[in-house]
Amino acid sequence: MEKRQVVTGIDIGGTNTVFGFVDRDGNILGEDRIKTNHYPEATGFVSALFEKIVAAHRKIEQDTEIIGFGIGAPMGNINKGTIEYPADLPWKGITPLAELFKRHTDLPVVVTNDANAAAVGEMIYGGAKGMKDFVVITLGTGMGSGFVVDGKLVYGHDGFAGEIGHTSIRPGTSNRDCGCGKKGCIETYASATGLKRTLLKVMADSISPSDLRKYSFEELDAKMIHDAALKGDQIAIAAFEHTGMMLGFKLADVAAHTNPEAIFLFGGLALARDLIFEPTRRYMEENLLYIYRGKVKLLESKLSTQNAAVLGASSLVWSIREQQ
Amino acid sequence: MEKRQVVTGIDIGGTNTVFGFVDRDGNILGEDRIKTNHYPEATGFVSALFEKIVAAHRKIEQDTEIIGFGIGAPMGNINKGTIEYPADLPWKGITPLAELFKRHTDLPVVVTNDANAAAVGEMIYGGAKGMKDFVVITLGTGMGSGFVVDGKLVYGHDGFAGEIGHTSIRPGTSNRDCGCGKKGCIETYASATGLKRTLLKVMADSISPSDLRKYSFEELDAKMIHDAALKGDQIAIAAFEHTGMMLGFKLADVAAHTNPEAIFLFGGLALARDLIFEPTRRYMEENLLYIYRGKVKLLESKLSTQNAAVLGASSLVWSIREQQ
Numbered sequence: 001m002e003k004r005q006v007v008t009g010i011d012i013g014g015t016n017t018v019f020g021f022v023d024r025d026g027n028i029l030g031e032d033r034i035k036t037n038h039y040p041e042a043t044g045f046v047s048a049l050f051e052k053i054v055a056a057h058r059k060i061e062q063d064t065e066i067i068g069f070g071i072g073a074p075m076g077n078i079n080k081g082t083i084e085y086p087a088d089l090p091w092k093g094i095t096p097l098a099e100l101f102k103r104h105t106d107l108p109v110v111v112t113n114d115a116n117a118a119a120v121g122e123m124i125y126g127g128a129k130g131m132k133d134f135v136v137i138t139l140g141t142g143m144g145s146g147f148v149v150d151g152k153l154v155y156g157h158d159g160f161a162g163e164i165g166h167t168s169i170r171p172g173t174s175n176r177d178c179g180c181g182k183k184g185c186i187e188t189y190a191s192a193t194g195l196k197r198t199l200l201k202v203m204a205d206s207i208s209p210s211d212l213r214k215y216s217f218e219e220l221d222a223k224m225i226h227d228a229a230l231k232g233d234q235i236a237i238a239a240f241e242h243t244g245m246m247l248g249f250k251l252a253d254v255a256a257h258t259n260p261e262a263i264f265l266f267g268g269l270a271l272a273r274d275l276i277f278e279p280t281r282r283y284m285e286e287n288l289l290y291i292y293r294g295k296v297k298l299l300e301s302k303l304s305t306q307n308a309a310v311l312g313a314s315s316l317v318w319s320i321r322e323q324q
Numbered sequence: 325m326e327k328r329q330v331v332t333g334i335d336i337g338g339t340n341t342v343f344g345f346v347d348r349d350g351n352i353l354g355e356d357r358i359k360t361n362h363y364p365e366a367t368g369f370v371s372a373l374f375e376k377i378v379a380a381h382r383k384i385e386q387d388t389e390i391i392g393f394g395i396g397a398p399m400g401n402i403n404k405g406t407i408e409y410p411a412d413l414p415w416k417g418i419t420p421l422a423e424l425f426k427r428h429t430d431l432p433v434v435v436t437n438d439a440n441a442a443a444v445g446e447m448i449y450g451g452a453k454g455m456k457d458f459v460v461i462t463l464g465t466g467m468g469s470g471f472v473v474d475g476k477l478v479y480g481h482d483g484f485a486g487e488i489g490h491t492s493i494r495p496g497t498s499n500r501d502c503g504c505g506k507k508g509c510i511e512t513y514a515s516a517t518g519l520k521r522t523l524l525k526v527m528a529d530s531i532s533p534s535d536l537r538k539y540s541f542e543e544l545d546a547k548m549i550h551d552a553a554l555k556g557d558q559i560a561i562a563a564f565e566h567t568g569m570m571l572g573f574k575l576a577d578v579a580a581h582t583n584p585e586a587i588f589l590f591g592g593l594a595l596a597r598d599l600i601f602e603p604t605r606r607y608m609e610e611n612l613l614y615i616y617r618g619k620v621k622l623l624e625s626k627l628s629t630q631n632a633a634v635l636g637a638s639s640l641v642w643s644i645r646e647q648q
Contacts, residue, residue: 075615133479150476157584159583163580163613164577168576171569180614249495253488254581257471257582259479259481259483259485261481291482292482
């Protein structure tokens, strides 16, 4: 009997590393995890991870054959198979991740960042099936993006294409501080953290009453602002409006660079649905050059947020295989 | 004897349409032109142009064989072979240019805008030979751009990728008016016209003496500002500095989208060399995310400005042929 082919999708985060075995239809057959931050050395991390993968696969292996490893990681470099200067991982500098994996397997190993993985995941399993030109924007703690041009993920010369979260909304130095060291990056507006920052700004400028005035910056999260907005909280609604204004402004730039068929929003902030989509779409249209107006679809990601990272990571291997 | 293969490169401008027969090394074997604005109908224009091409080719045909037609035109759509709503041509709406050409020939006909043509020209004949990921920015009366990703020109879903001249430098409505109907487009700064506008702004704000105060906006051109700056005119120098600030800011965005190996500057404004390259490079570096710093080359185009449009247009046919 021919075995079902699966890809091991691995999502490396600052705290946990989650993996699963994913078939071509996006079914996840087994999932497990290890603690990323228990391993001060990447070598030890990869060995432990590999052991855990083998153990997990043993439980399902009578039916399945692993055909490769797709890894999503912060600052994952798809050209080199490395992780380079990540802010939130225990391993500093450049980690040759694919090389470390190759000590344990002869199968293909692909490394990239989570936004690129989400973009390929959208193409292989999600709402971008059949699309040739689209962009996925991830709106989580930060903001990432993955560009697909003519059916292929854009890598860039150094493997770092799609860092639009760190393009600025205006020139000058009187803009919001970003964790990257620059000022005014769109990520400081269009992300869960950005929404909180904007809420504080609106709260400072306005005298409207709001239940959210009870909470500290640290206590607040995007979900609370979302819930308040649904209940008609004017400050929360204004924060979403302003976030959509900044995001829509920047998405008009995205359209003018690669002229995509669609832009997908993915991640926590995208779950706010109309609260974020409506103002974003409105301001994007307002800022689009006339030849693009009414033509760029702004869509919700079809990857479930829960499994998206593992799905996205696994999709890289399917994608490369199908282009060969 | 085998004939030398040539492509007919055609540059359609508002006043003149220039064409030439270009071999694979970028040698132009014959050049001629017709008046674009003498033809109120595109059908008549194409017939007259084709007649002129046949006549010009007759003079050299014993040696050469035409293998295709590459056409650069404002708002040229590479997906559809059309010109769509151009501002400066006599034919309004959508002109099915490739289709009209096909009435006269069975050879390949490719249509695109001048910035895309310049990008492919740079790859086939110019400074981007061997590069896989780069961007060409054209700085003329307006500002255009052509993106090459993984060795291929980015078309986009609607055939209109690379209109970064019409991305805005900041959100809001208190920005410079652009001819496209929007506000604050980078083209209103980074172009020959933009330089003049910036000069007037600097002149208004400053009390420095300047020979340029003698000239009206209409009398001024980029060359005069260039010459004045070379002679130490502080207002002209400040205008270049500000232009470089805006352009560098926007080129950092370009780097974050597709992570190119190089960005080429092409066109009249690029001829100002260090006056424009130095501030542009400085502000680009300042605005780059750390992973890109020191890695994105800012280069002068190697296409001669004089023949670039015809060269660029012809390169499209070579490029498509070599990818087959």
